[in-house]
Amino acid sequence: MLTLKDFQREEQPNWCPTCGNFGIILSVKKALMELNVPQEETVLVSGVGCFAKLPYWIKAYGFVGLHGRSLPVAQGVKLANSKLKVIAFGGDGDGYGEGGNHFIHACRRNVNIAYFVHNNGVFGLTTGQYSPTSKKGTKSKSSPSGSEEMPVNPLALAIASGAKFVARAYSGDPKGLVEIMKKAIEYEGFAFVDIMQSCITFGKEHDYFKDKIYHLDDSYDASDKVKAMGKALDYEETERFALGIIYQEL
Numbered sequence: 001m002l003t004l005k006d007f008q009r010e011e012q013p014n015w016c017p018t019c020g021n022f023g024i025i026l027s028v029k030k031a032l033m034e035l036n037v038p039q040e041e042t043v044l045v046s047g048v049g050c051f052a053k054l055p056y057w058i059k060a061y062g063f064v065g066l067h068g069r070s071l072p073v074a075q076g077v078k079l080a081n082s083k084l085k086v087i088a089f090g091g092d093g094d095g096y097g098e099g100g101n102h103f104i105h106a107c108r109r110n111v112n113i114a115y116f117v118h119n120n121g122v123f124g125l126t127t128g129q130y131s132p133t134s135k136k137g138t139k140s141k142s143s144p145s146g147s148e149e150m151p152v153n154p155l156a157l158a159i160a161s162g163a164k165f166v167a168r169a170y171s172g173d174p175k176g177l178v179e180i181m182k183k184a185i186e187y188e189g190f191a192f193v194d195i196m197q198s199c200i201t202f203g204k205e206h207d208y209f210k211d212k213i214y215h216l217d218d219s220y221d222a223s224d225k226v227k228a229m230g231k232a233l234d235y236e237e238t239e240r241f242a243l244g245i246i247y248q249e250l
């Protein structure tokens with residue numbers, strides 16, 4: 001059986017202390033450990049952003065590529081060797097901005113990979129410009145008078161683009177995050193998880209999420225696509241975020 005130590009590298013992450021990325025990297029290791037996925041059969045692919053350093057610090061195969069381009073690389077790896085477990089990582093800027101077109105087509109193409117997006121609502125690596133998921137009116141270095149654009153709704157976009165596994169998780173909910181990651185990794189097809197992440201330096205701090213998140217319970221039917229679209233859209237009205245599998249085609 002694998003242990004967490006098996007995934008540990010000597011180098012330590014250099015993210016800001018208490019950044020939500022720490023919760024995500026630990027959850028990835030735990031999910032792989034609990035699924036007992038051999039490291040030599042695991043490939044982690046990322047692009048550019050604070051999140052994108054994650055493959056540096058997990059002992060498995062990894063590829064850190066261009067901004068917004070983790071999905072084409074990850075799909076290529078899977079097509080070249082279908083025995084590998086391939087996980088692509090994105091950021092809200094990298095994945096929904098620069099990589100937005102790849103995201104749409106990965107949803108409808110349904111290659112058997114998992115895609116985890118670290119969504120902190122800001123370009124953290126370049127010191128805090130507003131991103132595609134920043135709320136309208138967000139003031140930042142690149143939008144001193146407030147951003148003009150409506151934010152992207154990643155879950156609604158994924159469902160509308162044909163994704164068959166669409167989930168939301170939160171970096172400060174390790175138990176729930178590990179469970180969703182495991183389901184996504186095991187899903188036969190493209191499994192997308194939008195992970196709301198705190199960025200304590202330029203974005204939302206942990207407290208912001210406290211009263212806004214809630215877990216979907218057993219009465220929620222994730223196979224109903226119309227209801228799933230409603231659930232994906234409802235935070236725009238309520239500012240409350242449902243955690244769990246929002247849509248899964250049976």
Ligand code: SF4
Nearest residue numbers: 016019050124199200
């Ligand atoms: Fe994390 Fe934000 Fe620091 Fe980047 S800038 S490491 S996202 S806290």
